Amino acid sequence: MTQPSFPAPTAAAVDRRLVTVIVNPSAGRGRALRLLDGVRTELDRWAADVRVAPTRDLAHAGRLAAEATAQGRVVAALGGDGLAGAVAGAVARAGGLLAVLPGGRGNDFARGLGLSADPRRVAAELAGFQERRVDLPEVGGRPYLGIASVGFDSDVQVIANRTRLLRGRHVYTYAALRAVAAWRPARFTVAIDDGPPEVLHGWTVAAANAAYYGGGMRFAPDADLADGLLDIVLISRTSRLTFLALFPRVFTGRHVHTRHVRVLRGKRLHIGADRPFAVYADGDPLADLPAEIVVRPDALRLLVPPRRS
Known part of the structure; x- marks a missing residue:
């Protein structure tokens, strides 16, 4: 049987006042994009620097997440569970820090965390969130969250x-x-x-x-x-x-x-x-x-x- 596709990560240095929002413009039939301005407004209230990175597909989302982590930034996934899972894999490989902003259709992982269904509210409360180490499974070498x-x-x-x-x-x-x-x-x-x-x-x-x-x-x-x-x-x-x-x-x-x-x-x-x-x-x-x-x-x-x- 094969082994996990990447080794245990070393924690990267992350400044929680620096946030990159990776957004899937089509998530929730455009719901994530419609809520993006409100999400950014709430993040701007407490974060020192907020950047938005629209993604073309899941592979592109992973590259964006790796780049943001390399810059010492929190990676916030605004979209559905699929986007969050793809971003989680890239963040874990780089030892970065992930936040989930529910903007998709099901938002089941966010539901399990007890998050609000409104990503604007989650963005407003994110400054008070705690870091926690969690498990990350993968199937055929591809990571998922739920x-x-x-x-x-x-x-x-x-x-x-x-x-x-x-x-x-x-x-x-x-x-x-x-x-x-x-x-x-x-x-x-x-x-x-x-x-x-x-x-x-x-x-x-x-x-x-x-x-x-x-x-x-x-x-x-x-x-x-x-x-x-x-x-x-x-x-x-x-x-x-x-x-x-x-x-x-x-x-x-x-x-x-x-x-x-x-x-x-x-x-x-x-x-x-x-x-x-x-x-x-x-x-x-x-x-x-x-x-x-x-x-x-x-x-x-x-x-x-x-x-x-």
Whole structure:
């Protein structure tokens, strides 16, 4: 099995009064761009120097993040989960410091941090945030922040990414209901850490670093950003009617207490299947099966709200 694609980072010197906002102009169907002026106004109230760097694609976002870190600046990702994940990888490699400003469609990673859905409010409060070391997983060598999943979720994500008339939770619920009709159970081969492979006939295999995906679905309710482990969620075969009856529970996390769902933990996961699937994470396809997912403990310096006593 392969190893993580980059070594443990050394913390770079960062001046928190210097901020580079990397923005995806198309995130949330232009929502991030519409809110950009307000975000910058709030940052200007406390930061000494604020720069805006529009990105063309995820690879470009990574280069911008590396450049900003090399200049000793905080990197603030204004967009969706996909942008935040791509920027996180570049920031971690350079030992920099990341802030997440929710400007996309789902904003699930920001939701898990307890951030406001309004990036202007987050920008205003950012000066009081604390630095925390968190884990950073990667699939096929590509980093992500939230949940990587494959199988039924792959089909759902394809439909969701093509949908333009709905937002947030609604688009993923719509996509899931559409995908159920055409779904046939898959045969997955799963190996965790150095354990033997096991076969799962069912719906989905997921590796979670954070709790939420799909616009508010609490898919891995006990996932911890800083425990050095992936929460591996396995959904076994059920009838379509049973699956639909259980589906509402995913929004509260109660689905993990049913006999059709198992949650295991490990540092490394290898997945194969009996037919082609893409592994999706943070809304984007990151790798094709077979694939390996690994977690890098404490790899990312992240700004988070102060912990409440």
